[in-house]
Amino acid sequence: MTEQxxxxxxxxPGGVSSPLRACRNVDIEPIVTISGNGELIFDCNENKYIDFMYGFGPLILGHSHAVIVEAIxxxxxxxxxxxxxxLNEIELAEEIVKTAEFIEQVRFVCSGTEAVMSAIRLAxxxxKRTKILRFKGGYHGHFDLVQNKSSSKYIESGLDPxxxxxxxxxxxxxxxxxxxVFKKFHREIAAVVIEPIACNMSLIEPHSEFLKELRLICNQEESLLIFDEVxxxxxFNYGPVSNLLGVEPDIVTFGKIIGGGTPVGAFGGRKVLMDLLDQEQILQGGTFAGNPLTMAAGLATLKVLSDPATYSELERKGKLLQDCIGKYKKEYDLNFIFxxxxxxxxxxxxxEGxxxxxxxxxxxxxxxxYARFYQEMRYRGYHLTPDVEETMYVSLASLDTSLERFAKDACEVIRDFRTFARNEPIL
Structure with a gap:
């Protein structure tokens, strides 16, 4: 164990301010980072790692991007x-509102947790209802209402049953x-809360008609549909991913990317909903909400992302990684899902299948x-997410050569497990 x-x-507590950083789920000592640049992070022991976690997602441009650093x-x-x-707060809100017709107003908070908590309160x-419909395995923050614990675990976890x-x-x-559920709780459900593309229980995409049917049910029941897009x-695109999926929620929550690596959250929707905040019918506020530094970092990030070529390049890099993984899966005759x-x-x-x-x-x-996979990949100089159900990311800073090498190393590590050869069972 290092001195740090x-x-x-x-x-x-635990040496960390957020639990996954302790790396207990992957049974290894945590990384104590001293700096990051581009695709790399550097720890206090002079090790460097090619990063695929990027701060759990916010750093879509990579570490210490020059435009963001200059803005801050x-x-x-x-x-x-x-x-x-x-002024930055107004300008960032104007930029976000431009991205979708259903977003007429937004309000800024300091985290994704706050964004979802406030969206639910607004709904x-x-x-004038209290019940909330959610989905197994979904993560929407750490406040009481959205925990995935059994009722028997609530009190011992400090939660309100x-x-x-x-x-x-x-x-x-x-x-x-x-x-x-809607039949059983007719006219009792205030809102449905969902990640339109689930990125907190590994990576799960919605079935082709699932979100459209969800939208229709909410319309029929006069319940609100909340998309957690933290x-x-x-x-995936400039604005909410609902634009790609063809389904408009009533309320959307943002976080991570819109702060450029600084603490941020936001929620928005049509003015008829957001007016309840204007009227102060519901309580929501925060000393650091709309912080000038965060707003500056967010504006700088969105300026880069607003270039259509940005998402084309991210897709190209993602496909390159996928193709390389596929190449080495075939070469080593591996049987797992990427x-x-x-x-x-x-x-x-x-x-597969x-x-x-x-x-x-x-x-x-x-x-x-996964813990063993994480350990072996860290030894090879890669920084992955320290939990099997968290997704990983490619950034604009990810180098093609790094993606190619990562794919080869990952498949070599999996090959050496020998549990993923096609003629042997997977544990």
Whole structure:
């Protein structure tokens, strides 16, 4: 254990300020990072790693992108916090509102958790209902209402059991379950909360008509549809991914990318909904919401992303990685699933052809196998997500040569497990 890790554990619970950073799920000591540049991060032991986590997704342009650094430095010279409206805040809101017709207004917060929490409160106030429909395995923050724990675990986890009573949880991609729930709780459900592309239970895409049917049901029941786009917003296209999927939610939440690597969250929708905030019918606020530094970083990021060539390049890089993985899977005769959508990808340690429709499917893979995979890849100089159900990312800074080498190394590591040869069972 390094001196820095020991120092951290003395003064910070677990030595970290967010639990996955402790790397307990992959049974290895955490990385103590001192700097990042482009596709690389550097730790306190002078090791460097090619990054595929990118801060759990926000750093779509890579580490320390010059445009963002310049924007933050420029803003810092004239003020880091005002406690008033700021021009950057208005300009970033205007830019986000341009991306989708249903987004007429947005409000900024400081995290994705706050964004979803505020969106749910807004939905409840608008509908005058309290029940929330969610999906198994979905992650929407760490506040009480959206935890995936059994009721017996709530009290010992410091949560309010009453929050569990408001939750209705069904399987992702299962529209029949949704219909049955709405039939049982007719006119009681305030909102449906869903990641339109699930990136918090590995990578799962919605069935072709699933979101459209969900939209129709919400219309019929006068419930609101909330898209949690904390990860997917501005990741697959410029704006909400709902633009690609052809389904408009009532409320959308953003985070990660729109802050350029600084703490951020946002939620938005039509003015008729957002007016409840203007009227102060619901309480929502924060000292650091709309922070000038964050707004400057977000504007700089969106300026780069607004070039249509940006997403074409991200798709090219993602496809290059996928093709290279496919090449070495074939060469080494490996049998596992590599899932990719745009610049987001995941290794799923289940046989090819295995259905990947919901969290139950994803949970059938072994976390122990992923832990070993993570360890071996770190030894080879790669930084991956420290949890089997978190997705990984390609950034604009990812080099083609790095993607090609990563694919080869990953498949060599998996080949050496010998549990993924086609003539042997997968653990």
């Amino acid at each position: 890790i020991m120092r951290g554990r003395k003064v910070i 430095q420029k803003q810092a010279k004239i003020g880091m916090l005002y406690g008033t409206m700021c 409840r106030a608008y509908t 009453a929050a569990m009573e408001s939750n209705i949880i069904v399987s992702y991609n299962n529209i029949e379950e949704v219909k049955n 990860i997917s917003g501005f990741r 899932a990719r959508k745009g610049s987001v990808f995941a290794f799923i340690f289940l046989p 295995h259905a990947i429709d919901d969290h139950e499917d994803i949970s059938k893979q072994s976390s122990l196998i």
